[in-house]
Amino acid sequence: MTSYRVGETLITGEDLRERVSELAAEISREYGDSNVLVLGVLKGAIYFMADLTRELDIPFELDFMAVSSYGSSTTSSGVVRILKDLDTPIAGRRVLVIEDIVDSGLTLSYLLKNLASRGPESLEVCALLAKPGRGHDQLVRYVGFEIPDVFVVGYGLDLAEAWRGLPYIARLEKTPSDDGL
Numbered sequence: 001m002t003s004y005r006v007g008e009t010l011i012t013g014e015d016l017r018e019r020v021s022e023l024a025a026e027i028s029r030e031y032g033d034s035n036v037l038v039l040g041v042l043k044g045a046i047y048f049m050a051d052l053t054r055e056l057d058i059p060f061e062l063d064f065m066a067v068s069s070y071g072s073s074t075t076s077s078g079v080v081r082i083l084k085d086l087d088t089p090i091a092g093r094r095v096l097v098i099e100d101i102v103d104s105g106l107t108l109s110y111l112l113k114n115l116a117s118r119g120p121e122s123l124e125v126c127a128l129l130a131k132p133g134r135g136h137d138q139l140v141r142y143v144g145f146e147i148p149d150v151f152v153v154g155y156g157l158d159l160a161e162a163w164r165g166l167p168y169i170a171r172l173e174k175t176p177s178d179d180g181l
Helices: 013-031 046-055 106-116
Strands: 004-011 036-042 060-068 081-084 094-102 122-130 142-146 169-174
Touching: 013 046, 013 094, 013 142, 036 046, 046 060, 046 094, 060 106, 094 106, 106 122
Parallel strands: 036 060, 036 094, 094 122, 122 142
Antiparallel strands: 004 169, 060 081
């Protein structure tokens, strides 16, 4: 069985706080006095969403969805499943989706098609992290950080629920095998 360890810190807690504050100011300016439905994608986006919404200077409501294409793996299964749907109707609403990371874009594309079919007035995405060259430019309006094409943990991101609570974002590394294989 492969085991992992936390590797190099890619984004410090201080850098996270600074960028979240900048994103909140930008979103607040652009949405003005609109009552926005802030939709968090569970579980990974919860830390980012909590910090971001505390900084927003606009009226908003919260709701959550849980979708999965990873399970407990470091690679996408290619199959997207809705594990928890919205409690709030979004027809005619301005919706801001809060996502932890855009990797392949598969999960987000599926989610946006699903949400668009429900008739929101507008549908935008704010992602904490995005990997370059993945076509996220057309999907994501607000991006916190672009990161290299590595698996990361911390600040809500996890592998099989481990390392989610780290106050920074780090690369996840495989540990050397004990059996020499």
